[in-house]
Amino acid sequence: MSALxxxxxxxxxxxxxxxxxxxxxxxxxxxLLLSVERIREAARDSFAQSVSGSDLIVGARTxxxxxxxxxxxxxGEATNNLDWASYQKIAADPAIAWSVPLSLGDSHRGYxxxxxxxxxxxxxxxxxxxxxxxxxxxxxxGIFDAVLGAEVAQRLGYRVGDQITLSHGDGGxxxxxxxxxxxxxxxxxxxxxxxxxRTVHVGLAAIEAIHLDxxxxxxxxxxxxxxxxxxxxxxxPKSITAFLVGLHQRAEVFRIQRRINQxxxxxxxxxxxxxxxxxxxQTVGVVERALQAVSWLVLAVGLAGLMAxxxxxxxxxxxxxxxxxxxxxxxxxxxxxLLLESGLVSLLGCLLGLAAVSLFAAVGGDLLAAFGxxxxxxxxxxxxxxxxxxxLVCGLSVGxxxxxxxxxxxxxxxxxxxx
Amino acid sequence: MTPxxxxxxxxxxxxxxxxxxxxxxxxxxxxxGKSLFxxxxxxxxxxxxxxxxxxVLLPERGRIEVLGQVLGDLPAARRDAFRADHLGFIFQQxxxxxWLSALENVLLPCRFSRRRAQRAGDPVAxxxxxxxxxxxxxxxxxxxxxxxxxxxxQRVAAARALIGRPEIVIADxxxxxxxxxxxxxxxxxxxxxxxAAASTVVFVSHDQRLAAHFDASFALTGxxxx
Numbered sequence: 001m002s003a004l005x006x007x008x009x010x011x012x013x014x015x016x017x018x019x020x021x022x023x024x025x026x027x028x029x030x031x032l033l034l035s036v037e038r039i040r041e042a043a044r045d046s047f048a049q050s051v052s053g054s055d056l057i058v059g060a061r062t063x064x065x066x067x068x069x070x071x072x073x074x075x076g077e078a079t080n081n082l083d084w085a086s087y088q089k090i091a092a093d094p095a096i097a098w099s100v101p102l103s104l105g106d107s108h109r110g111y112x113x114x115x116x117x118x119x120x121x122x123x124x125x126x127x128x129x130x131x132x133x134x135x136x137x138x139x140x141x142g143i144f145d146a147v148l149g150a151e152v153a154q155r156l157g158y159r160v161g162d163q164i165t166l167s168h169g170d171g172g173x174x175x176x177x178x179x180x181x182x183x184x185x186x187x188x189x190x191x192x193x194x195x196x197x198r199t200v201h202v203g204l205a206a207i208e209a210i211h212l213d214x215x216x217x218x219x220x221x222x223x224x225x226x227x228x229x230x231x232x233x234x235x236x237p238k239s240i241t242a243f244l245v246g247l248h249q250r251a252e253v254f255r256i257q258r259r260i261n262q263x264x265x266x267x268x269x270x271x272x273x274x275x276x277x278x279x280x281x282q283t284v285g286v287v288e289r290a291l292q293a294v295s296w297l298v299l300a301v302g303l304a305g306l307m308a309x310x311x312x313x314x315x316x317x318x319x320x321x322x323x324x325x326x327x328x329x330x331x332x333x334x335x336x337x338l339l340l341e342s343g344l345v346s347l348l349g350c351l352l353g354l355a356a357v358s359l360f361a362a363v364g365g366d367l368l369a370a371f372g373x374x375x376x377x378x379x380x381x382x383x384x385x386x387x388x389x390x391x392l393v394c395g396l397s398v399g400x401x402x403x404x405x406x407x408x409x410x411x412x413x414x415x416x417x418x419x
Numbered sequence: 420m421t422p423x424x425x426x427x428x429x430x431x432x433x434x435x436x437x438x439x440x441x442x443x444x445x446x447x448x449x450x451x452g453k454s455l456f457x458x459x460x461x462x463x464x465x466x467x468x469x470x471x472x473x474x475v476l477l478p479e480r481g482r483i484e485v486l487g488q489v490l491g492d493l494p495a496a497r498r499d500a501f502r503a504d505h506l507g508f509i510f511q512q513x514x515x516x517x518w519l520s521a522l523e524n525v526l527l528p529c530r531f532s533r534r535r536a537q538r539a540g541d542p543v544a545x546x547x548x549x550x551x552x553x554x555x556x557x558x559x560x561x562x563x564x565x566x567x568x569x570x571x572x573q574r575v576a577a578a579r580a581l582i583g584r585p586e587i588v589i590a591d592x593x594x595x596x597x598x599x600x601x602x603x604x605x606x607x608x609x610x611x612x613x614x615a616a617a618s619t620v621v622f623v624s625h626d627q628r629l630a631a632h633f634d635a636s637f638a639l640t641g642x643x644x645x
Contacts, residue, residue: 006530007516014518323514325475327579328503328531330496414470415508 004333008340011320015313022302022309023345023352029302030353030391033295037384038357040288042377047281050194051244051273053125055253058082058090058260059242061267065283068276071102071242073195074112078104081239086265091243093259095252098123101240103207106166106178111152113166113200115207115237121147123246126194136160137187140203143235144227146183147201150191158185164200166210168217176218178210181227205235245270299391303398306345310338310402318409326415334410338403339396346395350388354380423484424587424619425449425472430481432464432471441467444481447637451586454610454620456630459639465623468639469591472621473506474498486586503532507580507618509590509609513572515579517565521555522546524564525578528585535583542582549578553608569596570605577609584616591623599628606632 012019051057051072059067060080069075084101091099100123103115114120121132121139137160140147148158158164162185168176183202191197209230213223225233247253253272260270321334329337361378430444442464449455459465470476471483474490475498483490486505490498507528508514515524525546529536539545550560553574564572573593580588590609594602606622606629613620622633630636 010516010518319512319514320516323516323527325499326473326502326508326510326514327528328499330499332496333499414466414475415473415510 004329004336005340007324008337008344011317011337012341012344018309018313019341019345022306023349025302025305026299026345026349026391026395027352027356029295029299030350030388031356032298033387033391034353034357034384035360036291036295037387038361038377038381040291041381041383044281044288046193048274048277049127050277051124051126053123053129053246054244054273055247055250056245056257056260056270057242057273057276058087058245058268058270061269064269064271064276065280067242067269067271068273068280070104071244072273072277074104074114074199078241081241082243082268083239083266084237086263086268087240087243089265090245090260090263090268093256095247095249095256096245097248098246100124100244101204101237102242102244103204103237104241106168106207106210107170108152108164108166108200109156110170111149111156111198111200113202113207115202115204115240117204120201124196124244126192126196130192132192132196133190134187135190137185140186140201140206142184142186143203143206143209143230144181144183145186145203145206147187147189148185149189149197149199149201151197152200153185153188158188160185160188166200166202168214180224181210181230204237204240208235208237209233299394302349303346303394306342306395307398307401310342310399311405314402314406314409317406318413321406321410322413322415325410325413331407331410335403335407338406339399342399342402343392343396346392346398349395350391354384354388422451422487423448424451424453424486425621426484428482428484430471430478430483432467432476432478440464442471442478442639444468444639449619449621449635451619452614452617453635454613454622454633456633456636457621457623457639458625458627458630458636460625463639465625465639466591469508469589469623472587472589473502473508475502500532503528504534505586507582507585507588509573509576509580509588509593511592511595513576513593515564515567515572515575518563520561520563521550521567521571521575522560524575525550525582527579528582532583535585537583539583546578546582549581549612550575552612553578570601573597573605574608577605577612581609581612581616581618585618587621588613588618589621589623592625594624594629595626602626602629603632 057067057071059071059078060082062079066076070078087101090096098119100116100120104112106113118139124132135150146164152158163182164185165177165179165182168178183206189196212230212233213220213225245256247256257270257272260268324333358378425448427444427447429446430442431440432442433440457465467476471478472485474493477491488501493501526542529539529542536542547560555571555574559567559571564575567575576593580590594605597605610620610632
């Protein structure tokens with residue numbers, strides 16, 4: 001019956017203030033739900049793309065998740081290092097195209113320091129196999145040169161030419177600073193949206209140099225080797241934390257992985273980054289599910305508001321329903337009218353929510369970058385369409401109770417309303 | 420012999436099986452094109468009878484025949500459509516949708532009934548003609564119903580009941596809020612328009628003074644079944 005939608009619209013317009021507020025609640029709930037979904041997807045993408053282009057990550061034997069946590073995300077500490085000799089032996093395998101050693105354990109004002117080689121800047125990839133790019137300066141060449149991640153430079157206000165000093169460990173203990181051997185910032189990387197942004201990069205030799213006068217993780221009292229004389233020492237590392245491996249042919253990955261995992265000289269672990277990242281994401285997935293639960297709760301509150309508004313308005317609408325019945329509207333029309341209204345509010349709420357999220361995705365990139373998140377995608381994903389569908393179904397379901405009550409009232413009132 | 424527009428036989432209706440009868444009628448017949456004045460005290464079951472005539476309620480016993488159709492034989496949806504096609508209602512509170520204009524209120528039955536729309540010819544022109552015939556000038560026709568005076572709302576309600584020339588017009592105490600002079604004027608106007616449309620009129624009121632306007636009158640007293 002074509003008259004029904006027109007009447008539903010006219011009736012809704014007559015109650016536009018209360019319905020508008022309800023619409024706002026549903027819209028905000030839909031916005032939150034979609035934002036969480038989109039941020040979650042962006043976070044997962046950014047997480048999964050923290051490292052790409054490397055076929056294997058190798059470290060001392062531990063759990064795959066822990067290896068990825070410290071080697072890629074610089075979180076936690078390695079339980080053990082691996083020998084430089086082991087690294088060289090493995091790296092010499094003809095199937096391996098390149099390898100980049102990683103040495104962790106020092107920090108600068110809370111940011112982790114990564115000792116590596118200049119190859120790191122050539123071979124490391126993130127996102128969709130994007131290479132690292134220098135926003136300013138050059139890659140380190142001298143022993144006490146440092147290249148800063150974008151966030152380190154921005155948050156701490158460093159520029160090329162500035163001097164920084166490193167701390168041993170996480171820098172939490174007094175007297176553990178390497179302040180006798182300051183570094184010069186020679187390069188600053190462009191933002192990547194990955195842990196690289198939060199890392200201070202120095203050469204492997206530098207890591208050796210600042211620990212020349214240290215034994216067992218502490219400075220030797222009364223013994224100091226000045227920065228100007230470190231070059232006289234052998235700065236070849238004795239051990240490293242982990243290393244990245246790139247193969248000539250990806251098909252070789254399982255063979256090389258097996259070879260490393262069965263390495264006779266010392267117990268090692270080689271993991272494929274994608275697989276380990278997936279495992280890690282599942283570990284942190286509880287947070288993701290909690291976020292989703294909260295946004296569903298907000299949606300439930302919004303829809304409960306819709307139901308309350310409709311129920312509260314029913315007594316005022318008894319006359320309207322009796323009038324409609326007297327001009328030929330049936331009971332199913334009364335049901336339809338109420339369901340149409342709840343469906344319409346849900347649909348509009350969804351569309352406005354989608355518009356709000358798209359607007360946020362278009363202009364909120366800077367805000368997200370401050371949280372270390374990549375810009376949100378503009379396109380609507382299949383997951384979001386499913387969520388919107390679910391919101392619509394929920395909205396329609398919420399209309400069932402008021403519709404049923406309206407139906408009962410219209411049965412009791414007949415053509416002569418009692419209000 | 421004039422055919423019956425409404426025929427009621429041995430009617431009994433109770434709201435609950437253990438309740439007293441709300442309507443109890445041995446028989447009632449209204450001939451097509453005639454006007455009936457139906458009166459009775461409050462609680463005599465006048466409104467319930469209107470719901471029964473409209474097919475919104477079904478009798479527990481007996482039958483109601485409207486335009487030769489036994490309402491109880493029709494499923495609910497068909498009864499709704501039958502009501503839209505053949506019956507026009509005027510209520511005590513006029514029951515206009517306040518957010519629609521007077522003209523849109525009059526057009527409502529044509530939106531729910533194709534038959535009423537067809538019989539109106541050009542529904543908008545017919546609605547305007549009816550409103551004008553009931554002394555509602557063009558500027559008032561476009562005003563929201565909520566802004567109209569009681570008298571104006573009453574005439575809009577009458578025009579809505581008459582549009583599309585329904586065979587039966589049922590008026591439920593539409594004049595109770597008016598003074599005597601205005602009551603008489605309104606009833607005369609309503610009956611004239613109904614006669615022009617060849618509609619049967621059932622006029623319900625507790626005010627027996629109005630009975631003189633109608634072809635016949637019937638007292639609803641809540642009589643017990645035989």
